[in-house]
Amino acid sequence: MNQQLEQELLSSWQERQEYAEQMQPLLGKLYRNHAIEISVYGRPLLGASAIDIIKAHRSVRLKETHKLRLRESWPLLDAISQMTLAPAHIDLGKLAYAYHYDAQFAEQSVEQYLQQQLAEIIGVHDAQEPQDVVLYGFGRIGRILARLLIERQGKNNKLRLKAIVVRGGKSGDLEKRASLLRRDSVHGPFNGSITIDTEKNAIKANGSYIQVIYANSPQEVDYSHYGIQNAIVIDNTGMWRDQEGLSQHLLSKGVKKVLLTAPGKGDIKNIVFGVNHNDVAAEDVILSAASCTTNAITPVLKALDEHFGIQSGHVETVHSFTNDQNLIDNFHKGDRRGRSAALNMVITETGAATAVAKAYPQLKGKLTGSAIRVPTPNVSLAILNLHLSKATTKDELNNYLRDVSLFSDLQHQVNYTASSEIVSTDLVGTRAPAVVDSKATIVVDQRATVYVWYDNEFGYSCQVMKVLEKMSGLTSPTLPHATVKL
Structure with a gap:
C-alpha cells in the first residue's frame, strides 16, 4: 500500500471516529431529556460505542444504492438535538439518506426538512405521568427487564422500576441478587453502577432506587407501604397463567395491572407487539406478552x-x-x-x-x-x-x-x-x-x-417492554413513517 493511500484511509477513519464521538453525548441527552430513541436503519444507537455508530452507518450500503457517511447524518442529529420534541423513535439513517439522495428535498435546508418530517412531534407537550413498575420474580427475564428499565433512567423516563419481589430473604440474598444483575454469563456485564442498601433491602442502579421485597405470595405484599402506587406488576414466575391466579396481584395495595411474561390461559389476551397490540384496551387489567x-x-x-x-x-x-x-x-x-x-x-x-x-x-x-x-x-x-x-x-x-x-x-x-x-x-x-x-x-x-x-431472552424482553408501554398509555411514533403496507 502506498503512503498516500494509507494516509487517506487513516484520515477517513479518523473523521468517522470524530463524528461518532460527537454524536454520543447528543444521543444520550435526547433519550434522557426527551425520550427520543435514535437508530440507523433499525440499529439502535442508545448506549452505542463510537465503533457501533460507525458500523451502523456502514450497514446502510447493504440496504441502499449509496453509502451513508457520518458527516451526512451529523447535521441532522445536531439539528434534532436543538428541537423540542415529544417521545419518538427516529431513524436518523433513513432521514439522512432521503435528505441527501432524494431529489424532492434538494432545495430544502436541514431545518426545513426536519420541520416537515418531524411535524407531528414538534412542540407537543408530553403530559404522561410516570408509571410505577414492579418485577415479580427475578430470574432470566426479570433481570433483563430490569436492565432495560434501568437503561431508560433520566428525568423524562416514564417507566420507573420501583421494586422486585422474590422469595427468600436469607443472609447474603441481597448481595447475590445484585451480583446476578451486575454480571451475566450470556449478556455480559451491566452497563452502569450497582450498589446495595442492606439496611433498607434495596438495590441502587444508575440512579434508580429499587426496593427488594421478600414474599412467598402476592397477598403478602403491601406496595403502598413503599410509596408505590397504581403499579403494573410484571409476573416473571410463570406460577400463575390464568385469570384467577394472576388476579391475586390485584388484591395487593398499590397494584392496578398485571403483565404475564408467559402464554396466558383462558380469556387472557396474548399480545404480540406489532401484530395485535391495538387489542390492548384501557380497561384491560391482566395481559400476557405470549412466549x-x-x-x-x-x-x-x-x-x-x-x-x-x-x-x-x-x-x-x-x-x-x-x-x-x-x-x-x-x-x-x-x-x-x-x-x-x-x-x-x-x-x-x-x-x-x-x-x-x-x-x-x-x-x-x-x-x-x-x-x-x-x-x-x-x-x-x-x-x-x-x-x-x-x-x-x-x-x-x-x-x-x-x-x-x-x-x-x-x-x-x-x-x-x-x-x-x-x-x-x-x-x-x-x-x-x-x-x-x-x-x-x-x-x-x-x-x-x-x-x-x-x-x-433479550429480544423477547424488548417485546415485553413494548407491551408494558402500551399498558401504561405511552405512545411514541416511529419516524419516518412506514412505506411498506401490510
Whole structure:
C-alpha cells in the first residue's frame, strides 16, 4: 500500500471516529431529556460505542444504492438535538439518506426538512405521568427487564422500576441478587453502577432506587407501604397463567395491572407487539406478552400471509435449554425433560404454533408445531415450513421480508440478515424478536422454508417492554413513517 493511500484511509477513519464521538453525548441527552430513541436503519444507537455508530452507518450500503457517511447524518442529529420534541423513535439513517439522495428535498435546508418530517412531534407537550413498575420474580427475564428499565433512567423516563419481589430473604440474598444483575454469563456485564442498601433491602442502579421485597405470595405484599402506587406488576414466575391466579396481584395495595411474561390461559389476551397490540384496551387489567417463540414467528408469519397467503405450515423450533430442564439426569414430570440439558438434544412439545392464532386469528388451524431443546444457553431458531397460496421465488420472498424489516410497521419486530456466516452467538442481545436468515431460505413454487433466529431472552424482553408501554398509555411514533403496507 502506498503512503498516500494509507494516509487517506487513516484520515477517513479518523473523521468517522470524530463524528461518532460527537454524536454520543447528543444521543444520550435526547433519550434522557426527551425520550427520543435514535437508530440507523433499525440499529439502535442508545448506549452505542463510537465503533457501533460507525458500523451502523456502514450497514446502510447493504440496504441502499449509496453509502451513508457520518458527516451526512451529523447535521441532522445536531439539528434534532436543538428541537423540542415529544417521545419518538427516529431513524436518523433513513432521514439522512432521503435528505441527501432524494431529489424532492434538494432545495430544502436541514431545518426545513426536519420541520416537515418531524411535524407531528414538534412542540407537543408530553403530559404522561410516570408509571410505577414492579418485577415479580427475578430470574432470566426479570433481570433483563430490569436492565432495560434501568437503561431508560433520566428525568423524562416514564417507566420507573420501583421494586422486585422474590422469595427468600436469607443472609447474603441481597448481595447475590445484585451480583446476578451486575454480571451475566450470556449478556455480559451491566452497563452502569450497582450498589446495595442492606439496611433498607434495596438495590441502587444508575440512579434508580429499587426496593427488594421478600414474599412467598402476592397477598403478602403491601406496595403502598413503599410509596408505590397504581403499579403494573410484571409476573416473571410463570406460577400463575390464568385469570384467577394472576388476579391475586390485584388484591395487593398499590397494584392496578398485571403483565404475564408467559402464554396466558383462558380469556387472557396474548399480545404480540406489532401484530395485535391495538387489542390492548384501557380497561384491560391482566395481559400476557405470549412466549418468546410466539413473538418470534408471528410477525414473520403475518407478513408472509398478508403478501403471499399461507394455506398451511409446520413450525419446528430449535430452542436453547431453559431453567425448566435438569442440568444432569433427574426426575422431571415432563417427558424427556429430565435428561441432562447440557448433554442432549431433547424433543419436546411447543404450543407456539397454535398460540399464533391468539395474536393473528387468520392462521387458526393452519399450523402445527414441535420443538427440540439443544445444549446452548441462549438464541433459538424457528424453521417455518409453509405452503403458500401462490408461487414465488427465493429472491422475491427475501426481498419482501427485507423491505418489511426496514420500511414496514413491523420494522421493530422483524430483522433481516444476508450474512452467510452468521451463527447463534452473533445474535445475543438482538432487540428485534425475529431475525430472518435470508441465505437459508428455500422456495419451490408454493412451498417455502424460512429460518428465523431469535434471542429468546433479550429480544423477547424488548417485546415485553413494548407491551408494558402500551399498558401504561405511552405512545411514541416511529419516524419516518412506514412505506411498506401490510
